[in-house]
Amino acid sequence: MTDNPGDYDEVNVEVVDVMIKSNSDTGEGGWVSIGNINPGIYDLLELTGGISVILADNEVPSGHLGQMRLILGDENTVVKDGIIYPLRTPSAQQSGLKLQINQTLEPDFTYNFLLDFDVHNSVVVEAGNSGNYNLHPVIRVTTEVASGAIKGTVLPADVPTLASVVVNGVTVTAETNDIGVFQLNGIPSGTYSVTLTPDAASGLGVLVVDGVVVVNGQITDMGSLTLP
Template sequence: MKNFKKYLFGLLVFAPLSYSLTSCNDNDDTQGTSHVAVRMTDAPGDYDEVNVEVLDVMVKGNADTGEEGWVSLGNVNPGVYNLLDLTGGVNVLLADNDIPSGFLGQIRLILGDDNTVVKDGVTYPLHTPSAQQSGLKLKVNQTLEPGLTYNFLLDFDVEHSVVVEAGGSGNYNLHPVIRVITEGTSGAIKGQVLPIGLQTLVSAQVNGTEVSAYTNETGSFQLNGIPAGTYTVTLTPDATTGLPAVLVENVTVVNGEVTDIGVHTIE
């Protein structure tokens, strides 16, 4: 339906503007404001381009899954974004605003029709299945403190979000797989793998979950949303090369900082 141009591919979250946020103390009329910013980044996938049209960023002050209460965050930067430009630590600001402090519930992106994927130089429409139109809602359930700035990073996993339709139809569907990261309460790991052009999967185990990203065209990578601690980073080259994986041990991460592990050559 053309009317449903605004495909809702929900993400994570926060608290709506003015009237929608609730204070930690309902009797406190001077709760103050917090500054929130929503940014988008990407883990590379095996495509030339993955373009999504962002029309709006909607926010909601509670965890209710219904359709009532959604409002625009405001100060939105609409446009068509190539997700593969947002790799190796690059991100783009989608929206930011001052909102009343209090409980942060949910957020979702409003997408337009201009979504495409480019594979081997050929451009294909990137469809949003009807099941996604109601929104994929991710919850943060966080209380915003007055006077503080909160940066929410939407880490878009292209490899798992773009799905080729079965049966050889050549259709591409968007099934968003996104991690929501609160910068300041986590850190990141970046580096570079040589030789340039060698596709390498970079991964680390975080509390029993694998966080991973592919290197981009320059061999650079960044793993976002890594809590403070010490980790082993695994560099796994494309299996067709026959090259061994490389372990980088004792990588220390500090919340709010990016740990650079430097350049590593696989041979």
């Protein structure tokens, strides 16, 4: 989540949940929480210049993703000229801020959904003479595939083998299946060394393949790889 700044000292929004829906109908059925939420009060005006926060990070089913919505709490405020005002978000507190996604999510990839709150155009206005402010949010949603995958076939195919690659200091692993195929998922764009470690009982050696290039949104197929 990032922000396009407006004319306020602070615009504080309390996010309590992020939900998704597989279809695009306007009914209230079918919504589920993404889970692994980072709830909290976020000042949208701090999220500028490339600064963002992660609201949720979890696995979701592949297939069509119709909608997303943010569920807001009650601790929403605007600060203007040093004075704190309640920020009312009527639609968001009843049914959440609904965002149209309408995209097919392919399996085995990592997706980033960037929610850009456009505060300047969100018409944060004083509600009559009440002294309160209402938020009519304008949110731009962009989606990017943030990872690729590496696959290959290990020979001999009947030797159980562990494929591994180090990504930002973390080792990602995958076992071969009964025909020797492995796939390492969620690998960001870059160049990697893939290590193939066969079962010790096989008597075969470890194979390291350098210079494996990964492109976000694509599966790099290493082809057949024969253990030494």
